[in-house]
Amino acid sequence: MKQERLWTKNFVSVAAANFFTFITFYYLLVTLPMYAMEHLHSSPSSIGLITAVFLIAAIITRPFAGKWMEKAGKYVVFLSALAILGAASFFYFLPHSLPALLLLRLLHGIGFGMATTANGAIVADLIPDSRKGEGMGYYGLTQNLAMVAGPFLGLTAMQQGATTMFAANALFALLSLAAGLFVRLPENRAARHVKLPTNKIRLLETSAIPVSLVSAFFGLMYSAIISFVSIYAKEAGFAEAANYFFIVYAGVLLLSRPFTGKWFDLYGANVIVYPAIVCFAVGTYLLSISETALLFLVSAALIGLGWGTVFPSLQTIAIQVAHPQNRGLATATFLSIFDFGFAIGSFLFGLAAAKISYSSLYFYSTFFIIAGIGLYYLLHGHSGAENSNPPVKYRKQTKVQ
Known part of the structure; x- marks a missing residue:
């Protein structure tokens, strides 16, 4: 029996969008604490808030993102999330205080929570059931590679100054959005005819x-x-x-x-x-x-x-x-x-x-x-x-x- 295709244009595009999304995450994970200390004169005890606020926003957003996808559609949430990530990345040039930076991290975390949820849901639809483990493994690899590339690129760019550092980060966010624009999610017609019990307040599967x-x-x-x-x-x-x-x-x-x-x-x-x-x-x-x-x-x-x-x-x-x-x-x-x-x-x-x-x-x-x-x-x-x-x-x- 002929094996179902895994490496389609849609799969590669979603994987690329995920890679650049996590590049920006790990990129800022290592650079923002040093930036806050050197340029915003933040205390070491407050540096942890930069990551904590981001992750809390992502954690709170994800269950709602799952419900939004059920109502508005996965593709709409997917592109909206990538647009938020792109906008947030350009705003990093503006904050001149830690509270302003934390507010931006909150916005960025919301976009990140939406994007990672939508990416995972879309790629699960694109991967053939017979190759689900293989496909999700390759998809997960994009996050692992970003974990290596993000800190390396961030520390390298930071040596050139804050402007270069934030410009490179914005570029990665735009590449994520560009990759997402190439995705065309096929209709799952069979699933549309399945009657499921509904629960409007359910935020977890x-x-x-x-x-x-x-x-x-x-x-x-x-x-x-x-x-x-x-x-x-x-x-x-x-x-x-x-x-x-x-x-x-x-x-x-x-x-x-x-x-x-x-x-x-x-x-x-x-x-x-x-x-x-x-x-x-x-x-x-x-x-x-x-x-x-x-x-x-x-x-x-x-x-x-x-x-x-x-x-x-x-x-x-x-x-x-x-x-x-x-x-x-x-x-x-x-x-x-x-x-x-x-x-x-x-x-x-x-x-x-x-x-x-x-x-x-x-x-x-x-x-x-x-x-x-x-x-x-x-x-x-x-x-x-x-x-x-x-x-x-x-x-x-x-x-x-």
Whole structure:
């Protein structure tokens, strides 16, 4: 039987829009705190608000974005979100105080929450059901690559001055909008004839909550890595290796993605998720005992293979257990709950890092990651790999043109 196409113009366009959306996120994540301290004379204690306000706005917006897509349509919300991101990026030239910058971050966070929700819902419609795991894996890879490219480009542009830094950020936002304009979402005619119970006040997709809670738990652990790994490397005496941590991370993702996504589709989620969690735990343990740059980078490879496989797998499950008409709400639910876990983790591990060493922090995190195997089993894995596929009563109605 002929395999359904994955690499269509629409899929590539949505993936590109997602890549540039996350480029701007990670770009500003590393540059704005330094900009606020150097140019707005903000105190170190208030710098955390720059990220916190942004994430809170995104978390609150996502459930509403899922409902907006049900009413106005995914494409309308998708383009509106990219337009908000573009406008917000141009406004970064204006603020001359921290309160003004935080107000802009609030607007930017709303656009980011809408965009990531709409992107995920649209790409879920575009990927053939038979290649859902593979397609979502490649889509998730755009975020991982942006995590490497964003900080590198941001720190490089910042050396040229604030004007250059914000101009480059605005360019990336415009590229995201340009990519979105090439998307043409096909009608899912079969799904339109499915009668679903309605609930006007429902802002979360209940079927996606269990696996979303799993993602939030692992997000707690992952936040410790992305937030403190550079500081840890500097204290350990191999600061130069920190520049290559996420490059190795992304390189392993590029090499593994063609296999892990296909195996997800062929053998089910459990066959992929359990080994990936173990790989994530081993990588974090090696990070905790790293005394050389080589071991430090080996840990990056294992964390990239582990977490880089777990996250898109869980997102795919969240989408597949929901009805096709609720994919937007399922995406919003998954990302909102994950972001909440990530934000809480950044705060808690920041407090913990003030009491214990970073190596101890990563050492104890290893045991929490291993405990996540039990959490995944209880909330999803025990039901079997078949639950990673669309519910039986929907399968004949979910063919994407």
